[in-house]
Amino acid sequence: MMLGMIQRRAFRFRLEPDGAQRQKLARFGGAARWVWNRALAEQKRRLEAGERTAGYAEMCRSLTEWRHSPETPWLAEVHVNPLQQTLKDLDRAVRDSFRPGTDPARKRFPRFRKKSAGDHFRYPASVKTRVRPDGWAEVWLPKVGWVRYRSSRPIEGRIAQATLSEEGEQWFVSIQTEREVPEPAASEQPPVGIDLGVVRFATLSDGSYFEPLAPFKRGARQLARAQRRLSRKHKGSKNWRKQQRRVARLRRAEGRARLDFLHKTSTTIAKNHGVVVLEDLSVGQMSRSARGTPQEPGKNVRQKAGLNRSILDQGWGMFRALLAYKLAERGGRLVLVEAAYTSQRCSECGHTCPENRKGQALFCCAQCGYSAHADHNAARNILEAAGHAVQACGGKGHRPPDEAGTRGEAA
Numbered sequence: 001m002m003l004g005m006i007q008r009r010a011f012r013f014r015l016e017p018d019g020a021q022r023q024k025l026a027r028f029g030g031a032a033r034w035v036w037n038r039a040l041a042e043q044k045r046r047l048e049a050g051e052r053t054a055g056y057a058e059m060c061r062s063l064t065e066w067r068h069s070p071e072t073p074w075l076a077e078v079h080v081n082p083l084q085q086t087l088k089d090l091d092r093a094v095r096d097s098f099r100p101g102t103d104p105a106r107k108r109f110p111r112f113r114k115k116s117a118g119d120h121f122r123y124p125a126s127v128k129t130r131v132r133p134d135g136w137a138e139v140w141l142p143k144v145g146w147v148r149y150r151s152s153r154p155i156e157g158r159i160a161q162a163t164l165s166e167e168g169e170q171w172f173v174s175i176q177t178e179r180e181v182p183e184p185a186a187s188e189q190p191p192v193g194i195d196l197g198v199v200r201f202a203t204l205s206d207g208s209y210f211e212p213l214a215p216f217k218r219g220a221r222q223l224a225r226a227q228r229r230l231s232r233k234h235k236g237s238k239n240w241r242k243q244q245r246r247v248a249r250l251r252r253a254e255g256r257a258r259l260d261f262l263h264k265t266s267t268t269i270a271k272n273h274g275v276v277v278l279e280d281l282s283v284g285q286m287s288r289s290a291r292g293t294p295q296e297p298g299k300n301v302r303q304k305a306g307l308n309r310s311i312l313d314q315g316w317g318m319f320r321a322l323l324a325y326k327l328a329e330r331g332g333r334l335v336l337v338e339a340a341y342t343s344q345r346c347s348e349c350g351h352t353c354p355e356n357r358k359g360q361a362l363f364c365c366a367q368c369g370y371s372a373h374a375d376h377n378a379a380r381n382i383l384e385a386a387g388h389a390v391q392a393c394g395g396k397g398h399r400p401p402d403e404a405g406t407r408g409e410a411a
């Protein structure tokens with residue numbers, strides 16, 4: 001019998017709510033933000049008092065109190081599920097921030113939500129969709145009703161949850177689905193090792209490579225300029241608010257471009273390769289390495305610190321998550337190997353010494369004379385390291401992708 005696997009998909013559509021529904025969405029979004037901020041304030045108070053933070057169940061008990069409090073009667077008008085989901089998110093964010101080995105991006109202690117950032121809330125499975133006789137697609141949101149949306153493609157799978165988010169003046173729904181599909185036959189595509197970098201986003205052991213997304217840089221400059229302008233405007237003024245919306249719009253455009261790039265790159269790689277090998281580097285480790293190690297003191301620390309900012313911008317964690325699930329769907333798999341001397345070791349003869357590395361771009365072996373682009377040499381080493389890992393202990397196999405990755409949404 002064939003074993004199934006769960007395939008997760010996200011479908012995102014623009015909502016077309018009527019006036020009353022728009023008010024309800026705003027009220028739900030505002031309530032979710034209030035609950036997040038109220039519970040976060042309580043967690044902070046506890047930490048400052050030296051107490052342990054509240055768990056999810058405890059926060060839910062507080063939520064019941066707030067919903068019955070005469071001070072916040074509007075909370076009771078909002079469906080309880082999205083508010084519970086908000087507490088679930090907060091609970092996870094707090095626990096992530098304490099967990100050792102988490103990527104710094106997730107390790108940050110949760111912050112208060114601002115209305116200007118756009119509200120969002122999530123329903124668990126209780127959401128359904130239908131198509132009206134006049135052709136409009138509608139989504140059922142409990143306590144809001146049937147809301148029209150612009151359907152750009154059919155929804156596949158069972159609805160697992162739905163997230164509503166406000167961007168500018170618009171509301172969007174992202175419907176996450178699950179379905180069981182047969183486990184694909186093992187891929188017959190060739191294996192490949194990949195070195196992730198900054199000058200080249202990804203260099204493959206077959207010598208091909210992917211340039212980083214150029215618009216990243218342009219978008220970053222535009223964003224920086226818009227933020228500078230914002231800081232010069234009088235806070236709270238009409239112009240300030242206008243500029244604030246502009247900053248938010250640029251930030252969303254950048255996020256979309258980045259996600260699109262990561263999707264395209266990971267799809268190409270997953271289509272053409274069976275086993276893909278990456279170094280098991282957390283983003284945190286990559287940042288730290290610029291400060292140097294006893295063996296390799298960090299030269300040009302300032303220049304490298306600049307590079308590190310781009311490392312964090314590349315979205316490597318997301319790339320890894322996307323690659324893992326795309327490979328799994330095609331019968332391939334992601335293997336992670338420990339990073340060890342991949343930049344100093346000759347992939348031809350195995351000779352390992354710091355002299356092999358001639359600057360950032362060129363690798364030239366002091367023993368056998370093999371020379372190649374340094375990232376290409378590293379990618380070959382990474383692939384070879386997996387050969388041992390796979391034979392010795394079955395490798396680490398692929399990791400189940402983060403939820404963040406499977407949702408396919410920009411951060």
Ligand SMILES: [Zn+2]
Binds near residue numbers: 365368
């Ligand atoms: Zn050599």
